[in-house]
Amino acid sequence: MVLQSSLKNCLQLSCILRTPKAGFRSTTSGGLIIQSVSNDVYQNLAVEDWIHDHMNLENRQVLFLWRNSPAVVIGRHQNPWQECNLRLMRQKNIKLARRRSGGGTVYHDLGNINLTFFTTRKKYERMENLKLIVKALKALRPQLDVHVTDRYDILLDRQYKISGTAAKLGRATAYHHCTLLCNADKFVLSSVLKSPYKGLKSNATRSVPASVRNLFEEDPSLTCEMLLDAIAEEYATQHQTDHRITLINPADETVFPGISKKTKELQTWEWVYGKTPKFSVSTCFNMVYKDSVLDVKVDMDVKHGRIEVCNIDLPEQWLPPALCSELEKSLTGSRFSPDETTTLAATLLRVCPHDDELHSRWNLLCENMVTLM
Amino acid sequence: VCIHRVRSCSSVRFIKSKYVCVFDKSALKFSHQQRLFRTSAVSCGQIVQFKLSDIGEGITEVTVKEWYIKEGDSVSQFDSICEVQSDKASVTITSRYDGIIRKLHYNLDEIAFVGKPLVDIEIDASKGVAPEEDVVETPPMSHEEHTHQEIKGHKTLATPAVRRLAMENNIKLSEVVGTGKDNRILKEDILNYLAKQTGAILPPSPKAEIIPPLPKSETVPAATKDKARKIPVPVSRPIVFSGKDRTEPVTGFHKAMVKTMSAALKIPHFGYCDEIDLTQLVQLREELKSLTQIRGVKLSFMPFFIKAASLGLLQYPILNASLDESCQNVTYKASHNIGVAMDTEQGLIVPNVKNVQVCSVFEIASELNRLQSLGSAGQLGANDLTGGTFTLSNIGTIGGTYTKPVILPPEVAIGALGKIQVLPRFNGKGEVFKAQIMNVTWSADHRIIDGATMARFSNLWKSYLENPASMLLDLK
Numbered sequence: 001m002v003l004q005s006s007l008k009n010c011l012q013l014s015c016i017l018r019t020p021k022a023g024f025r026s027t028t029s030g031g032l033i034i035q036s037v038s039n040d041v042y043q044n045l046a047v048e049d050w051i052h053d054h055m056n057l058e059n060r061q062v063l064f065l066w067r068n069s070p071a072v073v074i075g076r077h078q079n080p081w082q083e084c085n086l087r088l089m090r091q092k093n094i095k096l097a098r099r100r101s102g103g104g105t106v107y108h109d110l111g112n113i114n115l116t117f118f119t120t121r122k123k124y125e126r127m128e129n130l131k132l133i134v135k136a137l138k139a140l141r142p143q144l145d146v147h148v149t150d151r152y153d154i155l156l157d158r159q160y161k162i163s164g165t166a167a168k169l170g171r172a173t174a175y176h177h178c179t180l181l182c183n184a185d186k187f188v189l190s191s192v193l194k195s196p197y198k199g200l201k202s203n204a205t206r207s208v209p210a211s212v213r214n215l216f217e218e219d220p221s222l223t224c225e226m227l228l229d230a231i232a233e234e235y236a237t238q239h240q241t242d243h244r245i246t247l248i249n250p251a252d253e254t255v256f257p258g259i260s261k262k263t264k265e266l267q268t269w270e271w272v273y274g275k276t277p278k279f280s281v282s283t284c285f286n287m288v289y290k291d292s293v294l295d296v297k298v299d300m301d302v303k304h305g306r307i308e309v310c311n312i313d314l315p316e317q318w319l320p321p322a323l324c325s326e327l328e329k330s331l332t333g334s335r336f337s338p339d340e341t342t343t344l345a346a347t348l349l350r351v352c353p354h355d356d357e358l359h360s361r362w363n364l365l366c367e368n369m370v371t372l373m
Numbered sequence: 374v375c376i377h378r379v380r381s382c383s384s385v386r387f388i389k390s391k392y393v394c395v396f397d398k399s400a401l402k403f404s405h406q407q408r409l410f411r412t413s414a415v416s417c418g419q420i421v422q423f424k425l426s427d428i429g430e431g432i433t434e435v436t437v438k439e440w441y442i443k444e445g446d447s448v449s450q451f452d453s454i455c456e457v458q459s460d461k462a463s464v465t466i467t468s469r470y471d472g473i474i475r476k477l478h479y480n481l482d483e484i485a486f487v488g489k490p491l492v493d494i495e496i497d498a499s500k501g502v503a504p505e506e507d508v509v510e511t512p513p514m515s516h517e518e519h520t521h522q523e524i525k526g527h528k529t530l531a532t533p534a535v536r537r538l539a540m541e542n543n544i545k546l547s548e549v550v551g552t553g554k555d556n557r558i559l560k561e562d563i564l565n566y567l568a569k570q571t572g573a574i575l576p577p578s579p580k581a582e583i584i585p586p587l588p589k590s591e592t593v594p595a596a597t598k599d600k601a602r603k604i605p606v607p608v609s610r611p612i613v614f615s616g617k618d619r620t621e622p623v624t625g626f627h628k629a630m631v632k633t634m635s636a637a638l639k640i641p642h643f644g645y646c647d648e649i650d651l652t653q654l655v656q657l658r659e660e661l662k663s664l665t666q667i668r669g670v671k672l673s674f675m676p677f678f679i680k681a682a683s684l685g686l687l688q689y690p691i692l693n694a695s696l697d698e699s700c701q702n703v704t705y706k707a708s709h710n711i712g713v714a715m716d717t718e719q720g721l722i723v724p725n726v727k728n729v730q731v732c733s734v735f736e737i738a739s740e741l742n743r744l745q746s747l748g749s750a751g752q753l754g755a756n757d758l759t760g761g762t763f764t765l766s767n768i769g770t771i772g773g774t775y776t777k778p779v780i781l782p783p784e785v786a787i788g789a790l791g792k793i794q795v796l797p798r799f800n801g802k803g804e805v806f807k808a809q810i811m812n813v814t815w816s817a818d819h820r821i822i823d824g825a826t827m828a829r830f831s832n833l834w835k836s837y838l839e840n841p842a843s844m845l846l847d848l849k
Contacts, residue, residue: 053556075461075463076438076456076458076463077438077439077456077458077463090750090752100463101461101462101463102458102459102460102461102462102463103461103462103463104461121429122429124429124430125429125430126430152460152461165461166461166462166463167461167462167463168462168463168464168465169428169429169462169463169464169465170464170465170467171451171465171467174429203481203482205458258556275439277438277439277481277482306624330628330629330632333622333624333625333628334624334625334628335624335625337751338751338752339719339751339752339753340625340626340719342753342754342755342758343625343626343629343719343722343758344625344628344629345755346629346755346758346759347629347630347632347633348632349759350632350633350636350781350782350783351632351633351636351782351783353697353698354695354697354704354783359759359760362755362759363755363756363759366755367754367755367756370755
């Protein structure tokens with residue numbers, strides 16, 4: 001996606017990051033505005049990690065602008081099974097990412113813009129940042145009724161949420177990032193952010209659902225580009241710095257040494273699912289088999305995304321009990337994930353006496369088990 | 374003065390019991406060349422209560438969400454201790470001290486208070502207690518080094534112990550590659566760097582991944598191009614290897630493989646190999662590729678191999694059978710559900726194409742496409758993974774010629790296909806021509822399959838593939 005605005009400037013970020021005093025016509029202390037050329041949620045989150053870990057923010061604050069292709073982003077301490085419809089996301093190829101900041105779950109697509117404010121720990125101030133955004137929006141469209149709540153949300157017309165916030169604090173640096181809905185697909189948003197999974201009990205952070213609205217619906221002349229430019233302009237003014245936006249490529253190891261390692265880590269199963277706080281699943285479902293309806297009760301404890309305890313209660317003798325307990329034993333220790341469960345169940349069937357009836361019952365049970373994941 | 378030099382416990386990890394505080398006075402006599410990790414003094418502890426520092430924004434309480442350490446672990450300054458959350462902000466709390474964790478004041482999901490103790494750390498008496506303020510990260514090094522770091526634009530993380538080691542050896546931290554967390558420089562990194570210096574004529578380039586050779590002699594190389602670098606001469610120091618063994622439980626896909634292969638062990642396997650000339654098939658596929666592309670299907674060689682196998686099974690149905698547990702009965706399966714071994718990120722899976730005996734080559738290709746995309750997305754269903762009667766494994770796409778495939782119970786045969794190579798062969802007229810050769814290795818259950826049956830099946834399968842037009846005669 002080529003950004004056409006005259007405000008963009010493809011400077012070598014390396015000279016900005018490495019010699020902050022040379023080659024950049026701005027005051028030595030001040031803001032730096034960068035925008036990602038990538039729409040990959042993992043790459044962009046990796047940029048945040050990189051800046052947080054490697055950049056010296058003593059005399060410099062950074063505003064990072066980014067957008068992602070469809071993805072659901074959960075907070076650091078959340079449970080994806082509680083927060084979103086993983087089944088639907090797999091079907092629609094919508095990625096799942098876990099960010100390092102706290103807070104709730106959001107849906108990203110190209111109609112949503114993300115803003116990250118990097119500062120030192122001492123200068124961490126979320127309200128200021130959000131007020132900056134509101135000021136920029138009002139400067140762009142004075143008639144917009146937008147304001148910041150004390151929950152760090154931005155509301156439109158006093159009722160619709162158009163922005164959610166989260167933050168990460170490290171030893172010496174911090175960042176505050178937030179979303180801004182310009183023209184996102186609300187239909188997909190509401191369907192993926194509704195979890196179909198029942199019977200989950202956990203201490204993970206719960207998202208607070210809210211009615212959302214796109215700024216585009218309020219004023220169809222608005223585009224993401226315009227919002228990004230307006231916010232960059234306001235940031236530059238407040239930090240008395242160059243308003244030019246520097247484009248950065250999150251895949252460039254020469255500018256961000258070590259970033260591909262961070263990107264990979266964000267995509268691992270251990271991070272995305274394995275970091276889910278311990279939870280339990282206690283549910284029952286009905287299976288329709290030939291002319292009868294069967295009640296199945298399932299109880300599982302899941303820790304680090306893996307099944308620690310597994311109990312499946314079936315009507316007596318519907319399946320050989322030895323086989324059932326083999327399934328429970330197999331699932332213990334394996335990932336709470338559909339493909340691992342399916343593979344294990346299919347494998348167990350190989351060492352069973354051959355019986356078409358048994359096979360179809362087994363497959364039915366397996367398919368139903370998988371709907372819990 | 375010498376008190377600074379005495380350091381205990383930095384790399385020697387005493388994790389278990391408490392020990393008597395013995396300050397070894399003889400340590401005062403150590404020369405300044407003494408390597409800091411070879412101490413004999415025993416660590417002794419002063420328990421310091423590490424308090425939860427101010428989060429900002431007037432926050433007084435947070436929830437503890439994850440502990441990165443447990444009681445008894447040793448930590449270095451800047452190591453992450455725990456993750457706490459307050460009002461949508463996730464905060465990583467890092468250690469201010471080097472030492473051993475003695476007590477965690479909170480359990481998971483408990484509320485922790487700012488200003489109150491979070492963990493108790495036992496630190497070295499020699500180091501003293503650091504000030505309450507966050508330790509500012511200015512290391513005790515020369516001005517030149519400090520500027521060098523600035524120029525690189527990133528902070529070099531290293532504990533005071535490591536910095537001292539570097540300084541004593543006149544090493545610029547910015548030139549050492551850190552292998553610790555957050556690219557932190559560890560003692561091992563300094564030692565590796567030193568090892569590279571001795572025995573090398575030129576300073577090592579930062580990108581080289583050469584394992585440094587053991588220094589053979591004690592002499593410092595004469596033609597070193599680096600000025601002002603006085604490297605102490607080591608006496609045949611062993612290469613520092615900081616790798617550790619790692620044990621983890623067998624779960625998931627690996628567990629599935631363990632089960633399957635353990636069951637397969639009970640089957641007495643015999644192998645049969647042959648060479649197939651695919652020259653004509655290669656040409657045929659080239660011609661048909663574009664046709665299937667128009668219909669939206671990618672055509673590989675597998676659909677042909679699968680269909681030819683099914684035609685063969687019609688003639689030798691015992692290869693599509695199953696032997697029961699007690700070896701009393703053989704069941705001849707009516708459907709040819711031919712499994713295709715697939716390598717995915719997580720491991721080996723074998724989905725199967727159902728009822729190949731009534732499918733056209735195109736239908737098989739189409740079904741393979743579907744199974745492949747589901748397989749790589751990890752979305753194969755139970756039905757796709759069960760009910761197989763015969764399996765083909767195209768290991769040749771990765772490489773290899775001959776293999777010894779393992780039969781997947783309850784099946785009785787499996788074929789592994791090597792890679793297609795261009796090799797010289799003689800034709801009917803005795804002339805050498807370029808042939809596209811692929812090797813196949815069959816394994817079969819010798820309890821019910823004999824060598825002759827396997828050989829005849831293989832010959833039939835081979836003849837279909839070497840002369841694809843002959844398949845037309847027998848296609849149903």
